[in-house]
Amino acid sequence: MTEKGKELFDKVKENINILQTEGTLEKQFGDFWKLACTIKTRQHDLQYLYDDSSREFVDKYRETLIKMREDFVNHMDDYVEKCINIMRKKNFTVYYAKTNEEAQKIFMEELGDTKTIYKSKSNQAKDIGIIDILKTNNIKIKETDLGDVLVQLFKYELPSFQVGPGAHFTEEEIAAKIKEVYDVDLEPKAHAIVDFFRNTYRKELLNDIKVSLTSANAISAEDGTIVLGENEGNISLITRATEKHIVVCGITKIVPNILDAVLITKLQSRINNVSYNYISLISGPSNTSDIQGTSVQGMYGAKEVVVILVDDWRTKAAKKNLFYKEFLKCIGCKSCIFPCTASRAFGNIFASKYGLGGIAIIRDYIHNGIEAAVEDGLFLCTSCENCYHWCPVSINLGEILRKMKKEASEKGLAPPYLDQYKEKIFKEKNPFK
C-alpha cells in the first residue's frame, strides 16, 4: 500500500465516521436514503398505476434495448453523422465537441453576454463540466427542477440522488429555510411549498429567460428529434419561453429512431416510478410559415436551439475496446442505484460529484482517474452485481468496478487487509492462515 493509498483509505474511513455521526448532513441523507432504497427496491416489483410491474415492463423490452444499444455502440460514427446532418437540415445549430473542454468553450461562446442561465436537472451537463465552467465564469445558475431549487436554496453541496435531488429535506426544514431566505411564513406542508414556488418563480420562468440549458433523455438519429421527459413542467417552460435553448449531452444519448427515443424515455419513467407527465419532442426552433408561406424562425418558442453533442471519452472507449466500453450502452435511467448494496449502506459517501452510486464513481474515474474513484468509496462495493441484474440494457457495472479495483490495487491503492489477503492467497494458498 502506498502513502496515497493510506491517505485515501483514511479519508473513506473518516467519511464513514461522519456518516454515522448524529447531526451531520451525511447521516441525515444516509438515513433518508436507506429508507428510500428499501421502499424503492420493493416497489419496483409492485404494480404502480399499470397492469404490469415496472420490472415486467423492463423485461418486456430488455432484448430490444440491448440490441438497440449494442447496434449504436458498434456504429457510433454513423449514427452521430446521420443525427448531425438531419439536425442541421432542421435548423438546429449543432456542434460536435471532441472533448469536454471543447464543449465548455462552445457553450461559453453560445452564452455570449448572458449572465444568467436557467437549467433543468441535466446530469449530463455536470458530466461534461458545464456547471463547473459556469461557476468559474461567475454565471448565475438558476435551477428549475424543484429538487435542485431546494438543493440550491440550502446551498447543499454533497452528492444527492440524480433523480430526486433534495428529496431528503423535510417539510419543516424547507419552510424554515424559506422563512430565512425570503422572510415568508409557510405552513410546513408540501403543497404550501409548491404553491410558494409556483406563485413566485413560475412568472420569472415565463418572462425572463434568455438562455436555457437542458440535456436530453434521448435523441433520434433518424429525424434529429430531442426527447425530454419531466413531470413538473419546468422543461416545457424553459425550452419554449426562451430566446435560446442549449442542449448539451454525450453522443451516447443518440438512438436510431423516434420510437426508440420515446421507449427509452418511457422506460426511464417506469423504472424509477416517476411520472413523466410531459414528454417534449423537439425537432427544431420555434417557427412559423403563416405569412405568405415564408418560414420565419422564433415565433413564441425558442428562437434558436443549439445542440452540443460531446464525444470526450466515448469514441475512444469504443474504438480501443476499453474495459468500460459497456458503459456506452447506459441509458441513464439510474435504476442501478436503488438496489446497490453499497449505496444503501453508505448513501452519499459512495458517490462522486456526478451523483450517487457506482455509475457516478465510474464517471469520476473516467474524468479524474483512479485515485478519485478510490476516494469516492470504490472499495465499498461488494460486487453483488445487483446493478447488473436491474440494468435494462444489462451493463455489468459490477465487472467494471472490479476492473477499477484491480487498477487501484496495482497502483497500491487497495485498502489494507485486502492486500494481505492477496499475499496470503498467492504465497500460502490460504487467505485465512
Place this chain on the structure above:
Amino acid sequence: MTKLIFLGCLSKTKYQETCKNAIKIIKTLDSEFEILEDVPCCGALAYHIGSDSELKTHVEYVNDWFKSKNISNIVTICAGCYNYLTKYYPQFLGEDFKIEVKHLIQFMAQKENLAKLNLKNLGKPLKVSYHDACHLRNAELPVIEEPRIILESIENVELKELDNNKKNSICCGAGGGVYSVFKENSDHNSKLIFDQLKRGKALLTACPFCYTALYRVRNDNQIKKPVIKFEDFIVKIMEGVDPLVD
C-alpha cells in the same frame, strides 16, 4: 479419477463442524468423493485485487495441482469457490480446465440424490426462509431453484420467501472483501435481510461469507431467529434432530 470435496478456505478455517456436515452429506450420496490435504485456495478473494497475470499464475498453479491429483469432479461447499471455479477458471484456462464443478446444493438437488436423502422433518412443521447468496445467484450457471427444490422436498418444512429473493436478493454486505475492511456495509444490509424474515423461523444460507456477516449482525441486534448454514440444517434433518436447536 478422483472426486474432490472442495471445502474452501473460510469454512476449513472457521467452520469445521459445517465441513463435517457437508462431508457427511456428500459421502452419503457418493462415497467416492474424498477430502485431500493441502487443497490450495481457489483465489476468489484476490480476483479484484490481483493483476490478470498474477491471477493467471495462481489459477494455473491450482489447475496443475488438480491435475496432479487426477481430479475429475469437484463439489464445493463454499458459494464463492463455486462461482470462481465455474466462471473464472474457464476464462483463464479455457479448454485446459476440464473438471466438472458443482456446488453442494446443486449436487443435493439432483433427483436421484434427493430421493436417496429422503428428507423428513420429524419435529413440528417448520417454516424457513432462504437467503440467496450473490455468489450462487450470479454464477455462470446460477444456483437459484435448487435450494428451493431441496427445501420443498423436505416433509414438514415450508419455504417462506423473503421479499427480495432469487436474482433480486439483498447482498449481505460482506462480498468483494468488503467485510474485512468496511463492516458497516453488512451492519445495514444483513439487518435488512433479517427484517424480511417474517414468517420464516430461521434464515438459511449456503454461503460461509454471508453466514459470517449475518451471524454477527444477528448477535449485534439481539435477533432471536437463528441463521443456519444450509448443510448444518440438512444434517440435523437427516439425523432427526430439531434443526433450530444449536
